Amino acid sequence: MIDTSFLSTTALNLFINLIYAMAVFGVAFLTFIWSDKILFKNIDFIEEIKRGNMAAAIFASVKLLFIAIVVAAALNS
Numbered sequence: 118m119i120d121t122s123f124l125s126t127t128a129l130n131l132f133i134n135l136i137y138a139m140a141v142f143g144v145a146f147l148t149f150i151w152s153d154k155i156l157f158k159n160i161d162f163i164e165e166i167k168r169g170n171m172a173a174a175i176f177a178s179v180k181l182l183f184i185a186i187v188v189a190a191a192l193n194s
Contacts, residue, residue: 141188141191141192142188144188145184145185145187145188148184148187149180149181149184152180152184160173162176162177
């Protein structure tokens with residue numbers, strides 16, 4: 118039989134990890150918005166991609182990949 122203290126500890130750890138994951142997702146999202154609005158304010162990546170600009174598509178995807186790598190590194194530390 119599973120002990121209730123084990124279940125409560127597991128549920129608490131799951132809750133803490135869920136809160137941490139949501140915080141990291143929020144930071145990643147805000148970083149993406151910040152880089153899009155502040156650093157590249159004169160470039161509309163969506164419009165450029167719709168017009169067939171492959172360089173803009175590659176750059177936007179690499180930017181997303183870079184943010185994902187930074188967030189993954191933060192999760193492992």
